[in-house]
Amino acid sequence: MTHRDQIVAACDHQLRASTFKDFTINGLQIAGRPDIKRVMSGVTACQALLEEAVAWQADMLLVHHGYFWKNEPVAITGMKHQRIKTLINHDINLLAYHLPLDAHSEMGNNAELARRLGWRVEGCLDGELGEGFLWSGRLAQAQSVTALAEQMANVLQRAPLVIEAPNMGDIERIAWCTGGAQ
Structure with a gap:
């Protein structure tokens, strides 16, 4: 078992997340349980992937496209609300790296x-x-x-x-x- 902060720090360092000026937050976007046994990865944190993460009992979801993009409404409603609610209800961490994973x-x-x-x-x-x-x-x-x-x-x-x-x-x-x- 590894602590969430160790994984986040390792990913931030390896992907040099702080060196990119991006349209979103790179790194931990939604905190879940601190102890990590299972990490699932995917391209976009869509509802279908979240449901797979729940079924697989993932502790952390690592994606290319997460949430909180510049110029999108800040209100957490509709589809964004449902996705965030799924993560929070199941105590799953969301870790996203956009431009760092392109480069x-x-x-x-x-x-x-x-x-x-x-x-x-x-x-x-x-x-x-x-x-x-x-x-x-x-x-x-x-x-x-x-x-x-x-x-x-x-x-x-x-x-x-x-x-x-x-x-x-x-x-x-x-x-x-x-x-x-x-």
Whole structure:
């Protein structure tokens, strides 16, 4: 059994949470029981994930998209109320890291996307590796846009939106951004 504060401190340190200017709170968003035996992870702290955490008897939920975003209403009503009520009623901690999980060079979303698709990471176009959001690299082998889209659909289990220039030829180098692309 580990104390909640130890896990939060370790995640804050490893993900360098304090170095990011984000649109939300990175770290502990809702405190639950202090002693942690089971941690569940997911992308978004939606009601379905919360119900799975309750059924699995999780003590902590670690997500990419938590709550308390800038420019959203501060009132805790409706869907937000139901989600927070579920966490509080079951004494589950909510730990969320948004931009730190997009950028992290080992555990981040960009790093995992490259790993799963077999891309060789060469760097970041907007900062140091582990700080930036726009990554660059090379495909394992040159391929057409159609072949790349098929590979992505197979690995990610969802079809990508493909916007291509006609007759562009095979792709060798690639840049990608899992967050903040707008």
